[in-house]
Amino acid sequence: MTQANHPTQRATVTAADITPPLPPERAAAIAADFDLRRLPPAFLANPYPVYAVLRERDPVRAMPDGTWFLTRHADLVAVYRDAATFSSDKHVEFAPKYGTDSPLYEHHTTSLVFNDPPLHTRVRKLIMGALTRRAIADLEPGLIALVDGLLDAIEARGSGDLIEDFAAAIPVEIIGNLLGVPHDERGPLRGWSLAILGALEPVLTPAQQQAGERAVREMLDYLRGLVAERRRHPLDPQRDVLTRLIQGEGDGERLTETELLHNCIFLLNAGHETTTNLIGNALVCLHEWPQEKARLLQRLHEARDDRERQEAILSAAVDEFLRFESSNQLGNRRALREAEIGGVRLPAGALVTLCIGAANRDPAVFADPERLDLSRTDNRHLAFGFGVHQCAGLSLARLEGRIAIGRFLARFPRYALSEPPVRGGRARFRGFLRAPFVTAA
Numbered sequence: 001m002t003q004a005n006h007p008t009q010r011a012t013v014t015a016a017d018i019t020p021p022l023p024p025e026r027a028a029a030i031a032a033d034f035d036l037r038r039l040p041p042a043f044l045a046n047p048y049p050v051y052a053v054l055r056e057r058d059p060v061r062a063m064p065d066g067t068w069f070l071t072r073h074a075d076l077v078a079v080y081r082d083a084a085t086f087s088s089d090k091h092v093e094f095a096p097k098y099g100t101d102s103p104l105y106e107h108h109t110t111s112l113v114f115n116d117p118p119l120h121t122r123v124r125k126l127i128m129g130a131l132t133r134r135a136i137a138d139l140e141p142g143l144i145a146l147v148d149g150l151l152d153a154i155e156a157r158g159s160g161d162l163i164e165d166f167a168a169a170i171p172v173e174i175i176g177n178l179l180g181v182p183h184d185e186r187g188p189l190r191g192w193s194l195a196i197l198g199a200l201e202p203v204l205t206p207a208q209q210q211a212g213e214r215a216v217r218e219m220l221d222y223l224r225g226l227v228a229e230r231r232r233h234p235l236d237p238q239r240d241v242l243t244r245l246i247q248g249e250g251d252g253e254r255l256t257e258t259e260l261l262h263n264c265i266f267l268l269n270a271g272h273e274t275t276t277n278l279i280g281n282a283l284v285c286l287h288e289w290p291q292e293k294a295r296l297l298q299r300l301h302e303a304r305d306d307r308e309r310q311e312a313i314l315s316a317a318v319d320e321f322l323r324f325e326s327s328n329q330l331g332n333r334r335a336l337r338e339a340e341i342g343g344v345r346l347p348a349g350a351l352v353t354l355c356i357g358a359a360n361r362d363p364a365v366f367a368d369p370e371r372l373d374l375s376r377t378d379n380r381h382l383a384f385g386f387g388v389h390q391c392a393g394l395s396l397a398r399l400e401g402r403i404a405i406g407r408f409l410a411r412f413p414r415y416a417l418s419e420p421p422v423r424g425g426r427a428r429f430r431g432f433l434r435a436p437f438v439t440a441a
């Protein structure tokens, strides 16, 4: 069991480990010995020097377990583009992992993200049709009220935790609103989500597997009731995502009950930890880059009478946070046939890890990539993936980031961390567990 990939056994790495950066010789040593199942805490604190060495010296790396690890932006794009060769279907990998009669197996192999066409195309079309501009715009007033309520509570105390009191409290409510989950029934959502996503880690304990399976069963039971209720009392399909998913498209395209339930579970989970980490990483980053924070505050102040300009400034900042500290650092594909990537031949069946965190700091694409530059333009980051599986919730994630970060800064422009933040020691989902702060330094 590796510390890197075990959600309950977290490394308590602090900001002191993040700066100063890894010395180059230490980064080179970790890169030479790079194994995702044995990652030292120094890597989890700051993987970027190691990624830089891999990108330069071994961009399509054969890993000790026979898989391949890709770090160049162009190589990731090539894999994302060629979905006919690089499959997202996980039936082959998940059958031995969970057993084919496991609820986790049924869940993950029915989610659109782990499928290829034709199932993927059909489910994606319905989900994208339901996540309309209007459905997302309808969430904005509730999002603002939620964020302001959290900020009021923090202001009354003068201190708080950026993660527990703010970043983690937002996505669960927003996704709950998106699917119309009644407020008093949202309590278990976060725990279910963490248990199901936790079971995706490469090495599983029996306890983790059981917790994941229980969570899928309980979530299915819960959603069956919610869906039955919505079937009895449908809402406006132009605005209500669940009604739209139930009713399907005008051309008769519908999800089966199993597809509907599992993809609702996936929707509830997909925007959870990722969005928490976007907001948490951004606020920690701003603390660590005080000049960039001052510059952002100044630009927002200058645009105070121009809402559109303010939104544009915050949107660019959110995309730079996504590039600089991508909440989802790794993706996976399986080669269905022999293929060549970055001049390296990959055999049929090759399991490929796409390192989004490394690609997003590739100097071939980003000027001065190790610098947080909140006014960066032409930011072609891959934080939401790319191609047919590109994040279906990216507009919602960006909206949540913009509102949460923008309103936090407007309320507490002089906030400061009061203790070193504690990282969630995982390589795939990059973020913090705790980040205590005071509202004014």
Ligand code: HEM
Binding pocket: 088, 112, 113, 114, 124, 127, 266, 267, 270, 271, 272, 274, 275, 278, 326, 327, 328, 331, 332, 382, 383, 384, 385, 386, 388, 389, 390, 391, 392, 393, 394, 396, 397
């Ligand atoms: C900062 C927040 C987020 C990040 C960084 C993120 C990242 C990603 C990435 C990298 C993928 C592609 C996976 C792959 O190609 O293998 C993805 C897919 C997906 N995401 Fe997100 N996501 C975020 C928020 C959300 C939200 C809020 C929702 C829900 C409304 C969502 C729903 C989805 C769905 C449905 C897919 C599957 C798309 C497909 O397979 O066609 N995500 N996300």
